Amino acid sequence: MKRNSPLFDKVLGCLLGGFIGDAMGTPTENLSHDDIQQRFGWVQTFSGDGTDDSLLKHILCETLERTGGHATADAWAADWIRHSQTFVNSKLFFAPVVATFWKLSGEQVLPRDAGAGNMASSSSAMCISPMGIVNAGNPRQAVLETFEVAGLIHHNFCRDGACAMAAAVAQAFVPSTNVESVLRAASEFLPERSAEAMRVALQSTLAMARESAGYEDFRARYYSAAIDVRQHFTDSRETVPLALALVWLAGGDAQKAVEYGANFGRDADTIASMAGAVAGAMGGASALPQAWLDTLGSQADKQRALADRMTRLVHARAEAARAAALIVLETSV
Template structure:
């Protein structure tokens, strides 16, 4: 594996941006931006391994490795059950994940149906970036495959949020990708009618970001005008659009995107993790502060090893697709 390749750098940037965002946003989760300012000032450091966002993401990576980069709800469910002790012991998992786990463990529920009836949350979108990685440069396919996989956790607009995040990550790998193309990809492959709820949420939040004078103005406006007391703060109608809006406000800069997420409050770990994954894929690991990698210590090495294996999956899938297309062209000549 060529660890100097642009592809590897982008894969590693996506993984590191997600993990660091998760860890940096952990202390500020559930707080308002005013409470964050009073307690911490401006958050720009982190410690720890992150939360359930990172745990589920790494289990999904295991599934992708085991299936040659072709995950399904069934395959991901098998790996959840292989990690039964993790789900039983950890207090990190949120209600939809716990519900799915016990459905899989105690009832004969087909994995594709396990997400039915689960409450709205970010639990499927927060960990989905590996689906974008293995579909690097192909956001349409990332959205299609994610709809199948995310059904393990959600069957509502949250599933569409996961598709939006996977498509955004996939587009970040495309040659010449920029922030605007990533934002377009996030909604372009969501069905206009079936995914109307998530498409409207994306449109409204991104419009507010574009109309704002900067991050602080956007954050104040969002708290004043867009926070809906009827929704739980983990609702993906809030977190997914916010993560993408922060990537736009950061100009695609991963350091800014992660810090913006961590200092936003509410579901800060998830927002920062998703924003970090997208911006990390766009700019690559080389754009991340060296101090962040030093803080990760040995964990950075494990992420590099995982990035190497994920990069191999991307290449294998691309080569298989190329061979299949060539065979079709030859057969039809």
């Protein structure tokens, strides 16, 4: 695959947007926007390699590579066990991820059952963009496959949040796509009844964004809208709708979406990472600021190499789907 192809550019944009968003939002996580303003002013630079968002995402990419782009809960769980020392030694992982790891390694719980009972969080949604990448242009399929994979961490509405994010990323790869079609795809293929909690959260947050006069007005409205009654600040009913609302407010511009997320506060690293992945896939890596790419240093080459491998997976899956369709068409004549 050519590294200068539009598909490669979108894959790399998705990976870089998510990675940079994670790193840029790390210092502002769990702060209010007032705290951010007082401590940092407007955050638009970053350092470091991000958090558990990026760690889990990269492990999921490994799983997709190993399975030819067809990850399952079992396959992803096997790679968690292979990376046992990462989970044991790192203090980055949040409660649901830690719970799943010990269920898998210590209690021998089946991977498909591991997410049952875990607390609500963004742990499944924050790292799920690779499922959108390998299902580029097919948000419906992205939802179906993500529901299986995300079950390793969650069996509740958080799983639906992961499906929404994967669908948004998949739609972002459509060449003629726009922000509205990406937002529509995020909820279009979620079950009407079973995913009601996530659907309602998406609808209400996006409505607030549309009614706002811009980013700062939306942020102020959101913070004043009884935010204290929400569950934990990592609850995916907050982070997933917020990430998509920021993509809308940014007009699909990845730089704006990432900076909006990093300066929003709350679960800033995850919000900025998810917003960056979606907007990055829309505009591609070529639309990202050169200063950001320079800041990445050697990590830029690692992300390009990963993007190359992920692009090959997208192409291989598309070719296999086309071959299967031709067989059906030929035998139906």
